Amino acid sequence: MILLDGKKTAAEIKEEVALEVRDLKNNGYNAPHLAAIIVGNSGASITYVNAKVKACERVGFESTLIRLPEETTEDELLNEIAVLNVDNDIDGFIVQLPLPKHINEQKVIMAVDPDKDVDGFHPTNVGKMALNLPTFISATPYGILELLERYTIETSGKHVVIIGRSHIVGSPMSILLSQKRKVGNATVTMCHSRTKNLKEITLQADIIVAAIGIPEFLKADMVKDHVTIIDVGITRLADSSKKNGFRLVGDVAFDEVSKKADFITPVPGGVGPMTIAMLLKNTLLACKRKNINENHKS
Ligand code: GUN
DSSP states (O other): OEEOOHHHHHHHHHHHHHHHHHHHHHTTOOOOEEEEEEESOOHHHHHHHHHHHHHHHHHTOEEEEEEEOTTOOHHHHHHHHHHHHHOTTOOEEEEOSSOOTTSOHHHHHHHSOGGGBTTOOSHHHHHHHHTTOSOOOOHHHHHHHHHHHHTTOOOTTOEEEEEOOOTTTHHHHHHHHHSSSSSOOOEEEEEOTTOSSHHHHHTTOSEEEEOSOOTTOBOGGGSOTTEEEEEOOOEEEEOTTSTTSEEEEOSBOHHHHTTTEEEEOOSSSSHHHHHHHHHHHHHHHHHHHHHHHHHHHO
């Protein structure tokens, strides 16, 4: 069994990004600048956004963190987005999800300028992704593609079973892996809460992407030998033996499933760190595109 080490792979990608930032600066360009908006006080969201900002600093990006109170209205948030959309110093920005219940998430996603949508959530970018056109691929699916590529895991002709149909992971993953692309050409089965005989399907999988948010859902008796497992789940379970009071658990019963798997992502340290690295890659891309556009104008 080989661990798909997201921490190590993400560090390599960040090093590559840092080198490109150095080149940009040496050629007289500004460093890429990522902004992140966070609304409210969710502990997990704050941790994630802080990690994103810290990662920016490490690779030489500029970063701006905009913290808004829980009571922020939808209009106020939309105004902040409108400001970032026209701020030429900002190459890309994200609005951390989930948002408080009184704010319409879809409306917020649609308000972001697609050229600055480094999360790849805007319908324009989702549409381009679905058509296999160049665009920002969302960080989690992009990170999974990158992990599979860097560990040279064959996907062509393989049966990939995806558990979970979220807009952020399951749905784009199913599209990307079935496309004609380097990491793609797979036969994809998308499973969700209404799927019947799930175990019969997962037992046929060469690669399983578990993205349902149910801790340790995928058990050893649901997978065949030599399977590749991508565990996207990351649930905080109370654990008084831990200093911070919780432990992180994936969607896969790691101890038992890893005994049958050829490749498996750990939680934490698998898909999670990759998402931040891919957000940085998308921001670098946004910055380079802006530079090209501005050069064309002058
Ligand atoms: N919440 C969980 N994952 C993500 C992500 O990739 N981007 C944003 N903006 N919010 C998230």
